[in-house]
Amino acid sequence: NAxxxxxxxxxxxxxxxxxxxxxxxxxxxxxxxxxxxxxxMGLRLIHYSVGAGITDQGxxxxxxxxxxxxxxxxxxxxxxxxxxxxxxxxxxxxxGRETQYFGPGTRLLVL
Amino acid sequence: EDKVVxxxxxxxxxxxxxxxxxxxxxxTNFRSLLWYxxxxxxxxxxxxxxxxxxxxxxxxxxxxxxxxxxxxxxxxTATQTGDSAIYLCxxxxxxxxxxLTFGKGTLLTVxx
Numbered sequence: 428n429a430x431x432x433x434x435x436x437x438x439x440x441x442x443x444x445x446x447x448x449x450x451x452x453x454x455x456x457x458x459x460x461x462x463x464x465x466x467x468m469g470l471r472l473i474h475y476s477v478g479a480g481i482t483d484q485g486x487x488x489x490x491x492x493x494x495x496x497x498x499x500x501x502x503x504x505x506x507x508x509x510x511x512x513x514x515x516x517x518x519x520x521x522x523g524r525e526t527q528y529f530g531p532g533t534r535l536l537v538l
Numbered sequence: 539e540d541k542v543v544x545x546x547x548x549x550x551x552x553x554x555x556x557x558x559x560x561x562x563x564x565x566t567n568f569r570s571l572l573w574y575x576x577x578x579x580x581x582x583x584x585x586x587x588x589x590x591x592x593x594x595x596x597x598x599x600x601x602x603x604x605x606x607x608x609x610x611x612x613x614x615t616a617t618q619t620g621d622s623a624i625y626l627c628x629x630x631x632x633x634x635x636x637x638l639t640f641g642k643g644t645l646l647t648v649x650x
Contacts, residue, residue: 460638467642469626469640470581470626527628529580
């Protein structure tokens with residue numbers, strides 16, 4: 428199993444540009460989540476999904492969209508990038524009572 | 539609103555010292571508390587705690603949960619420089635939807 432994969436590893440955007448951060452898992456996990464991590468702020472939940480076709484907002488959803496058309500994929504879309512969205516983004520997945528597995532992260536810089 | 543508070547936010551010790559990291563929480567529908575270690579990349583899982591008073595142990599690391607007082611501690615004995623990392627505490631507040639709330643983390647630096 429590849430576990431949780433994320434692409435790209437690093438991205439630079441200009442303010443106003445849009446992009447999609449990709450996340451995929453091959454463990455057949457129902458639950459998937461997106462977090463952002465900023466210095467001194469810990470991990471903050473952006474959006475999460477409890478299964479294909481079901482998504483919900485987390486703590487900091489503004490400026491981001493998600494969809495879950497398949498169990499495997501959970502892309503995060505930035506509609507119009509802003510410098511405040513400069514962060515490290517982690518995707519994670521889990522099932523049932525198991526622990527959560529994190530992807531390697533995407534470092535995003537918005538100029 | 540669910541809340542997880544870790545203390546201290548940072549800690550510097552010498553190799554061989556013992557450290558105790560704290561995590562307190564206020565959440566609805568508590569299901570479990572998790573500890574993660576984060577070095578340069580993604581957090582890696584350490585422990586999941588669901589029951590009060592039962593210590594989980596892995597080598598020099600151990601953790602225990604107190605559901606009455608709403609806190610957990612993570613102990614590291616005989617610290618090594620490789621223990622330097624951010625330690626994250628998260629609480630699964632369950633209910634019909636899955637949700638993990640993270641604390642801000644404790645940055646541990648172990649000096650030789």
